[in-house]
Amino acid sequence: MNHEPLQLAFVGCGRIARAMVSGLIAANWPPAAIRGFSKTGAGAEGLARDYGTTVCPSLQDAVGGADVVLLAVHPHDTAQVLAELAPLATAQQVLVSLVASWQTGAFADVLPDTPCVRAVPNVAVAVNSGVTALCPGPAAGREHLRVATAVFEPLGRVLTVDESLMESVSAVSGAGPALVARFVEALSSSAEARGFTPETASELAAYAVHGTGSLMLKGGLAPEEVVDLVASPGGMTEAALHVLAERGLEDAVHSAVDAAVKLSLGRLRGATGTA
Incomplete structure (x- = not known):
């Protein structure tokens, strides 16, 4: 980085925080500019051990x-x-929420002067190949969105979407790597059944997905x-695609995404207290 790095504080150091830190460090974000605080301390200590970041003993620190x-x-x-953050956060900071199913309005109710940007990255940010959707909260302006974007740009693609779409982003993009991984697993299993070693089968399936994304x-x-x-008329690919269509691949994927959105919306209603 050619400028003074933003000082980042992760409050909560679980899977997505670890994925982000991994990607940021790989993109040459200085470890000294990243600190972590977690309830038990284990998550923050794990990040410090693996990436050289700073462990904070308290939320205030x-x-x-x-x-x-x-x-x-x-x-x-x-x-x-949020209640513990209320006396600590300032209007000069940007709060980036990675919390599933919480809208920015709920943060504004507790922290009215602290600009909040909601972010939904996926785990591929760990290898700088992720996609992150951002939406600004009520107190967040163009500059606050720019700051949030600067954090996620080293990790992959950054998009700005309307908050009404963020639950769907979580289902399609956030959960997407797991859904795709299940497909890779099934394709790999099919290759194993035909005599390939597990290593070769996995490589064939993973590169098929990787190459498709690159195309x-x-x-x-x-x-x-x-x-x-790929599919020539009457060829083997066409035969395979017919089976996927007959088995209802598209309907299954739609149902999977619907189930994820439904769960997220249920949490959202609980978080906001709406009916």
Whole structure:
């Protein structure tokens, strides 16, 4: 980085915080500019051990002097943590919420002067190949969104979306790597059943997905164009695609995303107290 790095404070040091720190360190974000605080201390200590970040013994130590406070706690713990943050956070800081199912308005109710930006990254940020959706809260302006974007840009693609779509982002993009991994697992299992070693089967399946993503993202191809490149009339690919269609792949994926959104909306109603 060619400028003074933003000072980042992770409040909560679980899976997504670890993925972000991994990607940030790989992108040359200085470990000294990243601090962590976790309820038991284990998560923050793990980050320090693996990446050289700073362990904070208290929430006050974590938040004090930070440019960006990244809230990465469990949704059920969020109300309590917000109450503890209220006397500590300032209008000069940007609060980035990584909390699932909590809208920015709920943060504004407790921290009206602290600009909040909600973020939904996926775990591929760990290898700088993720995608993160951002939406600004009521007190967040263009500059606050720019600051949040600067944190996530080293980790992959950054998009800005309307908050009404964030639960769907969580289901499609946030949960997406797990859904795709299940497909890779199934494809790999099919290869193993035909005599490949587990290592070779896994590599064949993973590179099929990796290459497909590159064709679309780097090659600019639409999914149907990728299909057309591979599937010749009456060929083996067409036969395989017919089976997926007959077994209802699209319906299954739609149902999976719907289930994820439904769960997130249920949590959202609980967090805001709405009916």
